[in-house]
Amino acid sequence: MLKVAMFGAGGMGTNHARAYARMPGVAVVGVMxxxxxxADRLADAVGARGFTSAGEMFDTISFDIVDVCVPxxxxxxxxxxxxxxxxxxxxxxxPMGRTIEDCDRMIEACQRRKIPLFPAHVLRFFPEFxxxxxxxDSGVIGDVASVRTRRGxxxxxxxxxxxGKPSLSGGVILDLIIHDFDWLRWTFGEVDRVFARCLSAxxxxxxxDYALVTLRFRSGVVGHVEGTWADPGGFKVGIEVAGRxxxxxxxxxxxxxxxxxxxxxxxxxxGPGVAVPENPTAESPYYLELEHFISSIRSGTPxxxxxxxxxxxxxxxxxxxxxxxxxxxxxxx
Amino acid sequence: MGVKIGIxxxxxxxxxxxxxxxxxMPNAELAGIADHDTDRAIETATTFETTAFARYADLLRTDIxxxxxxxxxxxxxxxxxxxxxxxxxxxxxxxxxxxxEDGQAMIAACRKRQVQLMTAFPCRFSPAMGxxxxxxxxxxxxxxxxxxxxxxxxCPFGWFVQTELSGGGAVIDHTVHxxxxxxxxxxxxxxxxxxxxxxxxxxxxxxxxxxxxLRFANGVFASLDTSWSRPKxxxxxxxxxxxxxxxxxxxxxxxxxxNLVLYSDKSGATSWSHWGDNIDRLMLEAFVSAIADGQPxxxxxEDGLRAAEVAxxxxxxxxxxxxxxx
Ligand SMILES: NC(=O)c1ccc[n+]([C@@H]2O[C@H](COP(=O)([O-])OP(=O)(O)OC[C@H]3O[C@@H](n4cnc5c(N)ncnc54)[C@H](O)[C@@H]3O)[C@@H](O)[C@H]2O)c1
Numbered sequence: 025m026l027k028v029a030m031f032g033a034g035g036m037g038t039n040h041a042r043a044y045a046r047m048p049g050v051a052v053v054g055v056m057x058x059x060x061x062x063a064d065r066l067a068d069a070v071g072a073r074g075f076t077s078a079g080e081m082f083d084t085i086s087f088d089i090v091d092v093c094v095p096x097x098x099x100x101x102x103x104x105x106x107x108x109x110x111x112x113x114x115x116x117x118x119p120m121g122r123t124i125e126d127c128d129r130m131i132e133a134c135q136r137r138k139i140p141l142f143p144a145h146v147l148r149f150f151p152e153f154x155x156x157x158x159x160x161d162s163g164v165i166g167d168v169a170s171v172r173t174r175r176g177x178x179x180x181x182x183x184x185x186x187x188g189k190p191s192l193s194g195g196v197i198l199d200l201i202i203h204d205f206d207w208l209r210w211t212f213g214e215v216d217r218v219f220a221r222c223l224s225a226x227x228x229x230x231x232x233d234y235a236l237v238t239l240r241f242r243s244g245v246v247g248h249v250e251g252t253w254a255d256p257g258g259f260k261v262g263i264e265v266a267g268r269x270x271x272x273x274x275x276x277x278x279x280x281x282x283x284x285x286x287x288x289x290x291x292x293x294x295g296p297g298v299a300v301p302e303n304p305t306a307e308s309p310y311y312l313e314l315e316h317f318i319s320s321i322r323s324g325t326p327x328x329x330x331x332x333x334x335x336x337x338x339x340x341x342x343x344x345x346x347x348x349x350x351x352x353x354x355x356x357x
Numbered sequence: 358m359g360v361k362i363g364i365x366x367x368x369x370x371x372x373x374x375x376x377x378x379x380x381x382m383p384n385a386e387l388a389g390i391a392d393h394d395t396d397r398a399i400e401t402a403t404t405f406e407t408t409a410f411a412r413y414a415d416l417l418r419t420d421i422x423x424x425x426x427x428x429x430x431x432x433x434x435x436x437x438x439x440x441x442x443x444x445x446x447x448x449x450x451x452x453x454x455x456x457x458e459d460g461q462a463m464i465a466a467c468r469k470r471q472v473q474l475m476t477a478f479p480c481r482f483s484p485a486m487g488x489x490x491x492x493x494x495x496x497x498x499x500x501x502x503x504x505x506x507x508x509x510x511x512c513p514f515g516w517f518v519q520t521e522l523s524g525g526g527a528v529i530d531h532t533v534h535x536x537x538x539x540x541x542x543x544x545x546x547x548x549x550x551x552x553x554x555x556x557x558x559x560x561x562x563x564x565x566x567x568x569x570x571l572r573f574a575n576g577v578f579a580s581l582d583t584s585w586s587r588p589k590x591x592x593x594x595x596x597x598x599x600x601x602x603x604x605x606x607x608x609x610x611x612x613x614x615x616n617l618v619l620y621s622d623k624s625g626a627t628s629w630s631h632w633g634d635n636i637d638r639l640m641l642e643a644f645v646s647a648i649a650d651g652q653p654x655x656x657x658x659e660d661g662l663r664a665a666e667v668a669x670x671x672x673x674x675x676x677x678x679x680x681x682x683x
Contacts, residue, residue, distance in 0.1 A: 169557035169566045170584055174505075217678075219551050219570055221578040223502055223602075234503050234602045236580040238553050238568050246553045248568050248580060250505050250600070255607040266566075266586035268558060351572075353551065353678060 026050050026112070026318060029081060031102045032093035033057035033066040033074075034183055036117050040091050040144075043311040045070040050089075050318055056081045057094075059183075078105055089321070091115040091314075095186045096193060100126035103141065107133035113140045113321045115314065119202045120334030122194060124342055127335035134331060142317045142327050143334025145206040149309040149316070152274055156263050157211045165267030168245050171212060172276070173204040176252030177259030179232050187253070188230050195224035196233040197348065198341040201251035206329075206337040208239065208247055214336075216242045219353045220344035223254070237344045359384040360645045363421040365413055365428060365436045366392050367401045368516060369450050371477065371637065372427025376405045378638040379425075385645045391416035393428075417443035423648050425477075426450055429522040430529070434459040437474070441466040446473045446654075448644050452533045452668060453661030455524025460662035467658060475644055475654035476661025478537045480597055480612060482639035486538060489601065489610050493542055499604025501543055504579040506535040510595030512585035518563045525672060526563035528554055531583035532668035534597060536571070537660060542601065545575040546663060551680040552671035558586060569671050570680075583668075592618070593629040 028044050030037050033055050044050045056075040057063035063074035075081035082105075090106035092099050092115065099116050106114050107130075114134065120143040121127040134141040147153050160168060176196065180187045193199045197220065209215060222235035232254040239247035262275040282303045320327040343354040362379050364372055367390060379387045391410035392398035402409035410416040417424075417439060423446035426436045433449055440447050447467060453476050454460035467474035480486060492498060508531045516522040517530060540546065549572040558565035567583035587595050597612040615633030647654045670681040 165588075167557065169555065170568070170582075170586055172582065219553070219680075221503070221570060221572070236503065236505060236570060236578065238551070238570055238580065240553050244555060244557055246555050246557075246566055246568050248582060250580075252600075252602065252607065254502070254602045257607060266558065266584065266588075268560075270588045271586065271591060351549075351680065353680075 026089055026321070027053040027087040028089045028091055029054040029056070029085065029087040030066070030072075030091050030093065031056050031078070032095075033059070033062040034093065037093035038066055039310050040093055040115070040314060041066055041070045041072075043308070043314050044091075047311070047315060047318065053087050054081045054085045078102065082109065088112040089115065089318070093117050095183065096199065097122040100129050103130040104133040107137055107139055110137075111139055113142065113317060115142045115144055115317055116334070117144050118146070118206070118334070119194065119198050119338050119341060120331070121338055122192070122198070124335065124339055127331070127338050131331045131335065140321065140327060141331040141334075143329055143331060143337070144313055145203065145329050145333065145337065146309050146313045147203045147207045148210060148329060149312040151305055151309070153207055153263070156265065156272055156274060157207070159272050160211055160265055164270060165265065165272055166269030168212065168265055168267045170246045170248075170266045171208065172248045172250075172262075172264045173201075173208065174250040174252075174260065174262045175201055175204055176250075176255055178256050179253040185229065190224045190227060190230065194341065194345060195222060195230070196235045196251035196253050197222055197237065197344045198338070200253065201235065201237065201249045202337050202341050204249045204251075205340040206333065208249070209336055209340065210333075212241050212243060212245050212247070214242045215340050215343075215356050216240045217353050217355045218340060218343040218347050220347040222348045225345075225348040235344070235348070239340075359386050360423060360648050361386050361388040361421040362423050362425060362645075363389045363391065363416045363419070363445075364425045365416065365440065366432065367397055367427055368392075368394070368429045369427040370513070371450055372425065373401070374637045375425050375427065375477075375641060376401070378635065378641040379645075380405060381638065382642060382645060384649060385641070388421045389416050389419060413439055417445060421445060423448065423644075429516045430455050430524045431522055434463055437463040438466045441470045441472050444470055444472060446648050448475045448477055448641075449658075449661065450477050451661060452524070452529055452665040453658060454665055455529065457662070457666060457669065460658070460665055464658040464662065473648065473654045474658035475647075476656050476658060476664075477640065478534060478656050478660065478664075479636040479640040480534050480538055481541060481656060482636045482643065483612050484634055485610055485612055489599070489608055490542055492608055493601065493603070498606050498608060501577050501601055501603055503577060503602040504539055504542070505600040506539060506579060507582040507596055507598045508535045509582055509584050509586050511587045511589065511591065512559065512565060518561065520563055525668070526556070527565050527585040528552070528567035528569075528583050528671050529665075529668045531585075532567065532569060532581065532671060533661070533664035535581050535599065536664040536667045537656075538599065539571070539573070539579055540660070540663060543573050543575060543577050545573040545577060547571045547667050547683055548574045549680050549682050550667055550670040550674050552674040554671065554675035558584065567671060569667070571667065590626065592627055593631070
């Protein structure tokens with residue numbers, strides 16, 4: 025039995041804990057959150073104990089895996105704390121850290137004890153994104169000239185409006201389209217330079233954000249990433265890759281029509297029913313990413329996403345943030 | 358008796374659509390086609406049942422009121438100056454010019470002879486675009502903060518990729534339409550341009566990929582994809598799209614998304630068959646009625662020049678790797 029200790033009982037902490045709870049041979053044993061109610065509620069739901077301090081949790085229970093799902097600026101603190109213990113592996117939500125320095129601290133702390141650190145870039149486990157990469161790799165569209173992605177929807181409301189504070193979340197560039205940065209780097213290789221503009225640049229607190237980021241890859245491929253927290257019309261993602269011999273796209277040119285929809289009218293007098301579109305897959309990508317890490321720990325093989333990958337994605341986002349601040353292109357060395 | 362229109366060069370494929378539109382209008386008449394390519398003049402004059410002229414001067418000597426310039430981009434200036442000298446109003450295909458100097462000369466020539474100069478930006482006449490603009494003006498969404506635009510297409514090849522005739526590749530071909538729409542929507546001018554430009558799509562000496570980033574005087578920022586990135590197998594020629602991010606929401610435009618999907622065993626292909634309005638015709642109606650009524654044309658030479666300047670700045674930015682200030 026692999027025992028998991030969780031940090032953070034918000035949206036992502038809940039998602040991860042519930043995935044572990046139904047994974048064979050895995051149990052969540054502790055949930056730590058500053059908010060007592062949140063810690064206890066999630067702990068109860070997955071059969072664990074709730075804590076409000078890391079020290080108390082470490083002193084009270086034993087565990088093998090640590091999973092850090094607190095807001096981004098505290099990732100490094102908990103990862104480094106956990107790395108002082110004899111743990112078998114650490115999962116850290118994306119973005120791996122608020123800054124490159126944070127990432128370096130975590131990498132160093134984990135390397136010292138040879139602890140695998142897994143940045144949870146879940147997009148690699150989304151079947152459509154994995155398939156798009158496979159298609160590009162297969163050469164079916166020839167050499168790639170350009171790639172566009174887009175991601176986003178309404179502004180996320182969460183603990184203390186931390187998403188709305190760029191100093192904490194990094195805005196859409198660090199928090200949201202880091203997903204795309206990681207997928208793009210995984211698919212098209214290293215990025216050479218970045219030019220970006222975003223609404224949250226230089227602001228203390230925002231209730232929306234929007235970013236347009238242009239990338240030049242070392243290979244010469246040109247990329248564009250659009251990220252929005254300003255679209256009340258619902259969450260959308262899209263990919264478009266243009267090559268010499270064809271084009272691959274997802275939700276860009278063709279209207280997205282999900283594999284399943286339910287439009288059910290409510291009881292008489294209750295107003296219109298709510299349509300719930302879904303693209304059901306056999307297993308959730310969040311479950312698949314955590315299962316992948318757990319099995320890599322069990323078999324002693326390195327996980328498919330390394331801490332260096334997590335750092336590299338933060339580096340692209342940091343370059344974009346710098347470009348948005350300065351109005352100049354930023355080169356990644 | 359309607360407005361008599363001559364066409365100066367059918368080099369650009371849009372000229373065919375304009376010829377069709379003029380012929381279908383009750384208040385206009387296609388009075389002749391002149392072309393430096395005499396065979397093309399004769400052939401197209403036959404198709405459109407009008408008179409062929411081997412020399413532009415001969416067309417301009419007739420009693421036409423206005424001309425449509427459909428030549429290769431670098432010839433716009435010469436033809437425009439000839440038409441202005443002959444006292445004919447001008448509707449010029451985009452991009453207005455391939456240098457700022459040429460564009461300014463065209464505007465000056467028309468002003469001097471007191472003829473009107475309109476730039477052919479049919480996208481302003483799209484009903485969907487109209488809805489977008491009235492929604493912005495109406496104010497419910499709040500003010501505009503940022504815009505993401507695309508205008509992609511298949512590579513047209515021919516003279517479009519001979520830069521000595523076109524003035525550039527995809528960037529000069531596709532920057533101007535959506536730049537003009539953005540200027541029209543925001544009521545503001547582009548003050549800074551950054552661009553990543555490449556030729557990886559075809560690997561030849563013309564640019565086929567252009568990702569522009571624009572900043573407007575009022576603070577709005579925008580990006581624009583101008584690439585010839587639609588493969589031959591794409592179901593239609595290309596697109597014009599915008600996402601307009603405002604204080605209270607996002608407005609989106611997919612200008613040509615009014616299609617039937619056609620699955621054809623005859624062609625072995627799936628294609629989109631457009632059922633929306635013919636915006637070329639809507640543009641020509643506006644041009645003709647302005648000329649007929651002696652009213653100002655709705656889109657000016659200055660509009661054309663401002664948009665062309667953005668494309669030219671994009672090339673400079675790609676050369677230097679730095680944003681270019683206008
Ligand atoms: N992979 C994805 O798709 C995805 C989606 C959403 C969020 N995330 C990432 O997950 C992380 C958490 O985001 P979320 O949406 O779950 O946030 P949230 O606001 O829903 O939850 C954060 C929780 O952390 C607690 N907390 C805050 N500071 C703490 C601290 N210093 N110590 C202990 N607990 C603390 C809060 O009480 C709250 O319960 C972020 O890094 C975010 O970027 C990833």
